[in-house]
Amino acid sequence: MHQLLKKLNYKDQSPVLLLNLPPELADFEKYVQTVTEVVHSLDEVEKPQFALFFVTQLQEIEHIAQALQGRLEGDVILWFVYPKGTSKRYKCNFNRDTGWASLGSLRLESVRMVAVNEDWSALRMRRVEYIKVLTRKFGTLSEEGKEKLKS
Template structure:
């Protein structure tokens, strides 16, 4: 299995949604296509199980959050892949700590960070009901997360 898929907790979910994949990751996509079906548009999958959203603008996150409304079921694996602050090729108008509020309205919290390559980092967003322990009191995005972090 591709090392990146391992890091991203891929467990045979199908299809994998790859949104806005940059050209330098074409080899990764080619590998994924040998493992499972790949779709490139949220409209192609009713209830996504595994998704990588490559984003560089806050508006993209907000648009995806709106599109996901009512479509999350179970312990969906959602990765938001965004430019590292040190990237020389890509820039974005948010960072690891800011810009994710629209996902909180879906009951999602950031739970894990993974380095994709020298330009991209990935943040896993998970539904609060599937997070065993949420100890972060500062920076919770969702009402559910705020309640859970106070327990």
């Protein structure tokens, strides 16, 4: 299995949604296509189970959050992949700690971060009901996440 897929907790979900994949990751996409079906738009999958959303603008996160309303079931694996602060090729108007508020309405919380390459970091968002222990003291996005911190 491709090392990146392994880091991203891929477990045979199909299809894999790759939204706005940058050109330098074309080889990664080719590998994924040997393992499962790949789609490139939320319009192509009713209930995504495994997705990588490459985003560089806050508006993209907000648009994706709106498009996902009512479409998440089970313990979906959603990764928001954004430029590292040190990237020389890409810039964005948010960071690891800011810009994710619109995902709170989906009951999503950030649970893990991995490096994709020298330019991109991936932040996993998970539905609160599937998080056993929420340990962060700040940056909770959803009301359910805030309640979970209290208990």
